[in-house]
Amino acid sequence: MKQEKRNREGDPGSRLTAGGYRSTEPRRLLIELLSSTEECLTAEDLYLGAHHRNPRIGLTTVYRTLALLYDLGEVSRVEAGDGKARYELSEHSGAEHHHHLICAQCRRIRRYAEFSSEELELMRRTESALEKRFGYRITGHSIYFHGICPACAAKGDGGGRNA
């Protein structure tokens, strides 16, 4: 799979064409779906959303498009612990730096970008401390908060096989 031309100008769609890839309906649709939500979507979510608008679109294309966007750095993967990968536009792709809230009940992952500069500062310091301590070259971090989302809390019950 190609990985040239990974630039940072424009939107994911125009970077696709600028990279020599074609702008096709499935690709436009998936990018649009990913752009228009605070949630991380599974391949199936995306397939259903795209297929609803154009029934000719298949699941294979969804996986292949996600793999392409992933290789281009436009999309990142998140896992909720149920064995299904979830996808979101990456920070490289223009999304703000964000963290995640995972519902242990419905496994939905929501992101939020509103956090303190104190937090950013601390993470930066922690990263360099870890580099010194363990010899890792650290490129980033992700924070997941686990809990029960308002919708599931309203339904009552907080069970399930959680992390």
Added chain:
Amino acid sequence: MKQEKRNREGDPGSRLTAGGYRSTEPRRLLIELLSSTEECLTAEDLYLGAHHRNPRIGLTTVYRTLALLYDLGEVSRVEAGDGKARYELSEHSGAEHHHHLICAQCRRIRRYAEFSSEELELMRRTESALEKRFGYRITGHSIYFHGICPACAAKGDGGGRNA
């Protein structure tokens, strides 16, 4: 699957028997393997480790034992982005609160428990802020640092399909 008697006394092994489950060789071995490393292990890692010591032990038992320990809260799952679940003794199980370092190259996950009280304090404050803001009932958090481990850095090259 049963889920009674989830107590916090003793070690994972004795909690198993206290919970009415039998102490069998595969179970003892898996707990021992998980206890004796700073790494998160895949089902296959555990299978190989256990099978090496007793070739009669099969992969099915590894999965079933992990499911049991998971339901008992003794073990938690971590995902490195390669589609394989990784397991470690949970904090409930006596492991210290810890965070993770994921190598984007070899996908190995290492944990570390040495962090500042400042960090703990900040996370606690962040959690309650999120509860107010988004209405989640937050039960915990996990932090992953992404990067390249010393071993992979030494081998040169930092590519791969990363998050």
Added chain:
DNA sequence: GTGTCTGCAAAGTCTTTGCACCATA
């Protein structure tokens, strides 16, 4: 001795690949 646990084999779920046709540039 009884009920749980185990191993093997088969099945299930999510994801990837092969191939011929279609569409974008």
Added chain:
DNA sequence: TATGGTGCAAAGACTTTGCAGACAC
């Protein structure tokens, strides 16, 4: 029109389940 992209079907990887024999208590 020449490649790259797509859909379908089949294959692959990881995990779970069914069943008969084995073991812990």
